[in-house]
Amino acid sequence: MTDFVLVAGTWLGAWAWDEVAGELRAAGHEVHPVTLSGLAEKRELPAGQQTHVRDIVDEVERLDLRDVVLVGHSYAGVPVGQAAERISDRLRRVVFVDANVPVDGESFLSGWPSEDVRQSIADHDGYWPPLGAQEYTGQGLTDEQIARIVNSTPHPGATLTGPAELTRPLGELPATYVKCLLDGEEPMPVVAELLRSESWELIEMDTGHWPMFTRPRELARVLHESTARP
Template sequence: MAHDMIRFASIRTVLRVFALLLGFFAFVSIGTRAYAASEKYTFVLVHGATAGGWEWKSTGRFLSDDGHTVYRATLTGLGEREHLNSPDIDLQTHINDVVNLILYEDLRDVVLTGHSYGGMVVTGVMDRIPERIRHVVFLDAAVPEDGMSLWDLFGGRQQDPTRFADGFMQVPWVKPDTPPPHSVKHSIKCFNQPVSYKNPAALALPVTYVAFVPRDKSAEERAKTDKSWQRAAARGWTIRTFPGGHVAQQEDPRGVATLIEQSLNDRNKPAAKAVK
């Protein structure tokens, strides 16, 4: 009888210890998941041609609401900096804008995001200060090779005199008589100046390329003709698609904010042959 009682007590002790261990590991697991879910990042958002930081206001607000730190860069001569607009502004000016924003705010582990022409800008920033960057997201953005300009990317300068005049690009969506915020004219030098992309540390950064694909279009067909998509794939970057037009960050800011957050775990694959 006494022997049975001792054995029962031992079993009960073992069960109690087992329960405590289960509770401990559950606590550690929950704590780890909670930490991962609560990890916050610093985002630097770079707009496209003729636009400004205002274009990222809603997406930036959603990222901020999620607890992240957000900087919406406005490039010299555009947006609220229109008073500085000049045909002397070039791509290097805009790269300096973003580099200095990161350096003077002393930002580290930056998630650098560029849209459209902003892909040229963030490429130059990657080349200059890769040590400050955690991840890069190209949102429907230009993906150039080293020494390539935006015009090179799209097959050379267009000769339409109504579109390129007085040192600026003239496009239908620039309507200066409308109340701000609105697009403004953009210096041609930003489009014909080549970008540097040869720093080995820049080439090793994890990058996500996102193609905004309208719902009535085929991602497969676009992949066959989009040189930026093809270069991104050849470099081993993660390729994602998102339903929407070229300014999907304005059409669905919550969706784009979530997409950027989800891309942070993307990692490059082995690079393939470069696309010219």
């Protein structure tokens, strides 16, 4: 039995993992989906990048979890990657699901054309609202699934612009990177470099950027199989 801590990306809360969590529990695992500060039922809480790192670390320590697999989807890979190195001997593996990864001193918005996102945050009182429904086409989502994302919580902008803080090379962590091929066939360059490490492995899924909605059973299987890795 493994303790899974699941963290979804921008705009989403713990609710995004309902189907995956059910599959993992059926396989005998303990599952702890986390809602980050400023989102979903925690939308009233102020949040910056390091707040989200603390949210994850605090949940692991509060529950005194051991043999932990930390899972970060999309944006959440940034705080999850930082949290992974901070829980030290509690960590079994970290899994990045079509995710950004932390780079010391850089933010989620660093390294890609993000002017539109920054302007949207400025125009919406410091929050990044979900994109319009048309922006989610081609990702294997149903209309109902798209509507759930579109109607979810605006994301606190400070978490996207605050810098990551790493104390050791990320490539030293035992890690699985799940690449969702409908969102681009190649991992981003920083991930491709990390995948050269003997501690990292690449798994491909033939689906879009939100596999917890489009392929929950397959994603749960990938996560379950990650527990067998050294």
